[in-house]
Amino acid sequence: MFMICYLVLHYKNLSDTKKCIQSIMNISTSEDKILIVDNGSGDHSGSELKEIYKNNQKVSILILEQNLGFSKGNNIGYEFLRSNYDPDFIVVTNNDVVFHQETFQKKIREIYNKKHFYILGPDVYIPRNDDHQNPLFKKGISIPELEKEILEYENYEKKPKTFKRRLFLHKLKRRIYSNFEFARKLDSLVRNKDEIDYNLGYENVGLQGSCLIISADYITKEVKLFDPEPFLYCEEIFLYYKCLKKKYKTVYSPEIAIRHEEAASFKKSNKNELDRIRFMLKHHVLARKMLLEYLQNDTKQST
Known part of the structure; x- marks a missing residue:
């Protein structure tokens, strides 16, 4: 049995976070862990999440005093999971993502066994725009x-x-x-x-940051996920260059999929x-x- 840790960055949008967590519950095993990082919401939604999941052994919650931005907020969660568990994979996800694929975890393992990726990006579908976000660029x-x-x-x-x-x-x-x-x-x-077709698989490309699947190959070598740490935007580009320079393989695979309710937390702010x-x-x-x-x-x- 392998362990997958889910890192969910929360900011104010309580309903979407609860929906995201429930979708993870539906596809994960009892061995897996979920970490919610409240990124300085300041509206007591972090405390509400603590109350909601206080009896759930799978879920941990960190509440940050201020909004540190996308990169730093995720890095704090990544460092917590890296230090407290020994995960085979960390799934770093926005709170407005829904995991609907029953074979999601099985596919991660299968793709890793074939590709030995450091970072994997799924097909990211936005139903509102009928659009697919991955891969970002070649x-x-x-x-x-x-x-x-x-x-x-x-x-x-x-x-x-x-x-x-x-x-x-x-x-x-x-x-x-x-x-x-x-x-x-x-x-x-x-x-x-260059045309990008989300139906095709790609290697060493830019991956959309709403959902990134990090393997132990990366976790054991890197104390931070995002470095440098912009407050917002360009995180995926920095990550692309970091992986390129260090020869960390990134993979986009259409075999694995999520649904992204784009920018819901940002609109709530x-x-x-x-x-x-x-x-x-x-x-x-x-x-x-x-x-x-x-x-x-x-x-x-x-x-």
Whole structure:
């Protein structure tokens, strides 16, 4: 029997967290463990979770005094599981994810036996947009591309309503691509981008951060999951480069699947949509500037 630990990062959205935990209960064994990290919600939902699961031996809860962001919040949970248990795998998941595949854990083991991955990404399906998020990309971003993105986001910071329209058009485009393969192929051709087909398996690609399956190969070597630690955004890109440099194999497999109720916790954090967008844009810029410095330093070291 092998052990799987589930790490669920919680922020304010109690109903989604409970739904996520119940879905894990449905597919896991009595040997598995679940850790909920309340990332400084400040609304007593962490205390409510403690009360709800106080008699459940599978569930542990950590309550952080403040919101430390996605990377640091997950790292605290990862370090706790790594220190207190001896897991074969840690499934790091958003609280707005639902595990519906009965063979989820069996598939993890089967894929590991074939691929010996350090990190595995499942098919991430968003029912609201009829979209699939994995894999994120086949190769990393160049410094000129990143500098261009930073300028774009800085411009959007001045025009948040324009960015709101962009988000709407992006969702519409993704929905069209999900239903019409020729449109996806045409877009890839026009933008000179490698086409990504979620029906195919890939290795050493960027994986979507809403659900990452970490094997003992990674756990035994790394005290942190995410390093560096941006507050929000670009975590998957940093992880991609870390794995690439250290020759840690990442795998995307469509054989394993989850459902993602995208950005539910983020929406719960602020009722004003424009305020949410301003917050997003601020951290898009900060994370990309951190990534730019990281890539520039890496370039200097390699020359």
